[in-house]
Amino acid sequence: MSKELSAVAADFHTHTSASAHAYSTLYENLTVARQRGLLAVAMTDHGIAIPDSPHIWHFRNQKCLPKQVEGVRLLRGVEANVLDDHGLIDMPADTLDMLDIVVASMHTETMHPGDREYMTAAWLAVAANPLVDIIGHCGTDKYAFDYERVIPEFGRCGKVVEINESSFSCRAPSIPHCRTILQLCKKHGVRVTLDSDAHFCTAVGAVPRSLQLLREEDFPTELVVNAGREQLDAYFSEKGIEW
Ligand SMILES: [Zn+2]
Numbered sequence: 001m002s003k004e005l006s007a008v009a010a011d012f013h014t015h016t017s018a019s020a021h022a023y024s025t026l027y028e029n030l031t032v033a034r035q036r037g038l039l040a041v042a043m044t045d046h047g048i049a050i051p052d053s054p055h056i057w058h059f060r061n062q063k064c065l066p067k068q069v070e071g072v073r074l075l076r077g078v079e080a081n082v083l084d085d086h087g088l089i090d091m092p093a094d095t096l097d098m099l100d101i102v103v104a105s106m107h108t109e110t111m112h113p114g115d116r117e118y119m120t121a122a123w124l125a126v127a128a129n130p131l132v133d134i135i136g137h138c139g140t141d142k143y144a145f146d147y148e149r150v151i152p153e154f155g156r157c158g159k160v161v162e163i164n165e166s167s168f169s170c171r172a173p174s175i176p177h178c179r180t181i182l183q184l185c186k187k188h189g190v191r192v193t194l195d196s197d198a199h200f201c202t203a204v205g206a207v208p209r210s211l212q213l214l215r216e217e218d219f220p221t222e223l224v225v226n227a228g229r230e231q232l233d234a235y236f237s238e239k240g241i242e243w
Pocket residue numbers: 079105106107136137
């Protein structure tokens with residue numbers, strides 16, 4: 001890395017107890033974010049196709065949330081589900097439009113693993129979707145796709161590829177895939193974000209194994225959108241997000 005990264009300045013993928021399988025409130029997440037020195041945190045509970053996701057009103061009413069909570073920028077968001085090889089997303093476009101951060105991910109409850117061509121088609125379609133900002137934990141081993149073909153396309157379409165800290169514990173077989181994806185992001189100049197995917201507040205903003213992976217791959221800090229204030233300023237300005 002050009003300048004060694006020891007922590008991130010934002011976390012674009014966190015869950016609250018609005019998803020039944022997560023256990024902290026939004027305020028608890030924000031408190032840990034502040035204690036860890038984060039400048040921004042996105043609340044990205046699961047899209048509506050997963051059984052224990054929040055009601056759609058959870059997403060539509062996020063406009064009532066303050067932008068800043070005790071010095072931390074609170075970003076409105078969702079972890080939407082990719083449903084098929086056409087890149088169908090489980091959230092209506094007018095709701096996605098209301099949010100700051102749309103992570104798109106694949107989960108076993110809502111996406112059947114297809115062959116490599118099927119998965120490649122799915123991610124290419126997601127890449128072309130202007131409502132999606134971040135490609136969530138795409139290294140999942142059972143959803144392997146043509147990385148050489150798709151990763152440059154993510155970059156061309158302005159998507160940010162997520163390195164997901166929870167994958168190291170919950171999806172360990174995916175780590176070699178994550179490494180390949182990271183190498184291709186470096187090769188093609190595709191931006192990444194290191195996110196916790198926290199399901200409990202103490203995990204918010206803590207991404208040590210993702211940082212270690214970046215160090216091992218000598219990944220350039222300038223391609224990490226949540227590396228620091230400078231990178232966040234650039235990303236927010238591109239996305240029309242105010243501080
Ligand atoms: Zn997920």
